[in-house]
Amino acid sequence: MSDRLLSVAQVAERLGTTQRFPRRLIAERRIAFVKVGRHVRIPESALNAYIERRTTNPHTTTAGRTVA
Known part of the structure; x- marks a missing residue:
């Protein structure tokens, strides 16, 4: 396992919370x-x-219409 444990x-700190x-x-x-x-990582x-699951992409507008 080469995944870093935080x-x-x-x-x-990374989430800014x-x-x-x-x-x-x-x-x-x-x-x-x-x-x-007794440590949690x-x-x-x-x-x-x-972070990826919780990220929402913005909607763009074109000539007053919202495009998803």
Whole structure:
């Protein structure tokens, strides 16, 4: 496994949130995580997948009409 494991603090920094938010994602099982002893780590690929799933593309407008 060559996937980098990130701490909760690293994930929070990358998301621009407090540590409480990634901890809530873990508690609600909304993101994959790994327990290493008593430590919780989030694989970088899981964080990237979470960000990708939650990303919304903007709608463009052409001559006053919205195009999806």
